[in-house]
Amino acid sequence: MxxxxxxxxxxxxxxxxxxxxxxxxxxxxxxxxxxxxxxxxxxxxxxxxxxxxxxxxxxxxxxxxxxxxxxxxxxxxxxxxxxxxxxxxxxxxxxxxxxxxxxxxxxxxxxxxxxxxxxxxxxxxxxxxxxxxxxxxxxxxxxxxxxxxxxxxxxxxAAEATGPLLDQIGMLIGFLGKPDALEGRPVHLAVRTTAPERSFGLNLGETVGLGDEPAEPDAVLSAPAEWWLRLTTGRHAPAYTPAGVTLTGDALTLDDLRRVFPGF
The missing domain is CATH 1.20.120.450 (dinb family like domain)
Structure with a gap:
């Protein structure tokens, strides 16, 4: 510790x-x-x-x-x-x-x-x-x-902060995420980040939580780790979203994710 x-x-x-x-x-x-x-x-x-x-x-x-x-x-x-x-x-x-x-x-x-x-x-x-x-x-x-x-x-x-913040985002994700934005639609998302490289699951249901990457995800979000962190805190407007962010799959869109994480 x-x-x-x-x-x-x-x-x-x-x-x-x-x-x-x-x-x-x-x-x-x-x-x-x-x-x-x-x-x-x-x-x-x-x-x-x-x-x-x-x-x-x-x-x-x-x-x-x-x-x-x-x-x-x-x-x-x-x-x-x-x-x-x-x-x-x-x-x-x-x-x-x-x-x-x-x-x-x-x-x-x-x-x-x-x-x-x-x-x-x-x-x-x-x-x-x-x-x-x-x-x-x-x-x-x-x-x-x-x-x-x-x-x-x-x-x-800041690059020096991204790794530590990525390690601790799980304890805040339930507070930050608003699953009602999906109107009851459950989605199991694979999240794959770069700088640093990580892979995990984002579960959007009655609550929002992180877990292991699902074997058969409904969609896959690939993004720099710093943008994933900004997404969770509402700092995700299209103007601030780099071209390297991609979301594949038909279960939801980037705008859906922006509504799930409106910021505070």
Whole structure:
């Protein structure tokens, strides 16, 4: 488990360094441009990541110090403070806020990475470092894409994060997928990804779940792993879908899959 935590923390560092450099070069007009999260401009995405870093750091410190998580009033006060900032302040203050969280994760020794349990406040039980840092990596990586795609429609998820996120998507897929979009039509899909290469099954029925690749799938989705991950979180518009994505079989279309995963 410590090895998994190590990979995730390393991906948090490379992701932070990349986005911090990008944020530092954005002008006033750039910061108010619509992001990949359509209801937010670029500065609001950075605000979300900055406030999330403060809240995540407080949860991590609470676990290390034995004081537990902060209450809901703390979270609300953090969000309110970031919401009140100007676009320029959000971009500037995001960098040290996220640096503090990443550095704290980096400072954990091997024992803590293996044994520490963190109460995030929104899950039923405390989780290990790999899970807590993995959830932050998911949030950070997808929102980094939201920033980048505002300037480059061909933007992709960070390669260092794609493998770890692919390993953990199964625990979120039931929440992300909305099978009612298929109006009760069960579909067993084979999913085959590249970079990294994986193959597995996507079962769309009363619920959405992952499993082994079916021997006789109703359809086969072939895609870069980063696009598969973007699909599951609603970042899948045709304009953001590379030519290498293919879906064979008559059971459903890419637009059907987009409806199953509308984002949030």
């Amino acid at each position: 410590s090895e998994r935590a190590d990979r995730i923390i390393a991906a948090l560092r490379s992701g932070h360094d990349h986005l911090a450099a990008l944020a530092g070069g954005l002008g006033a007009d750039d910061l108010t441009r619509v992001s990949g999260a359509a209801e937010w401009d670029v500065s609001q995405v950075l605000s979300h990541l900055g406030s999330g870093a403060e809240i995540g750091l407080a949860a991590l410190e609470g676990a290390l110090e034995g004081t537990g998580p902060k209450d809901a009033d703390f979270n609300r006060s953090v969000w309110a403070r970031w919401d009140a900032m100007s676009p320029g302040d959000r971009a500037e203050r995001f960098v040290p806020a996220n640096e503090a969280l990443v550095a704290r994760y980096e400072g954990l020794d091997a024992r803590a990475r293996e044994e520490l349990r963190i109460d995030l406040g929104f899950l039923p039980t405390p989780v290990d470092v790999a899970t807590a840092a993995g959830l932050r990596l998911s949030e950070f990586t997808f929102h980094t894409w939201d920033v980048e795609v505002a300037f480059d429609p061909a933007a992709v998820l």
